[in-house]
Amino acid sequence: MESTTHHDTTTLEPLCGEEEFAEILNGMVVDFAPRLFAVVQEYGDRLNGWFAAWGMAFPGHAEVVAVDGGLRMRVQDAESALRVFTAADDDVSARIVWLPAVNSRLEQEPEDLAHAQRV
Structure with a gap:
């Protein structure tokens, strides 16, 4: 999203009516929402399981926050x-569980989203 240069807004006309502007912004939120996922840990061969972190996938990177709040990280994907979140010595594996997408565009892989946002 482009940054806006600060102007004296008293001399500028609104782009459209209040309801239409809200509808445009709401559509942008849905169209460009990050894809949500959980990092799930599994102990042994289906002996136990829990979610360890929540994440948001953006085009080009992902943000991850551990459920205990002790870890935040930015990763490539x-x-x-x-x-x-994998500890082979303790027989703990990890996998990604994707939450249902807000719209069909979000079903695409994050790399495809980067291209879609540029078009």
Whole structure:
């Protein structure tokens, strides 16, 4: 999204009516919402499981926050977070569980989203 140069707004006309402007902004939120996911840890061969972190996938990177609040990280993609949550010595593996997308555009892979936002 482009940054806006600050102007004296008293001399500028609104782009459209209040309801139409709200509708445009709401559409932008849906169109460009990040894809949500959980990092799930599994102990042994289906002996136990829990979610360890929540994340948001953006074009080009993902943000991940551990459920205990003790870890926040920015990674290249959602799968890059798995190594932090995997402990082979303790027989703990990790995987990504994608939440349902807000719209069909979000079903695309994050790399495809970067291209779609540029078009």
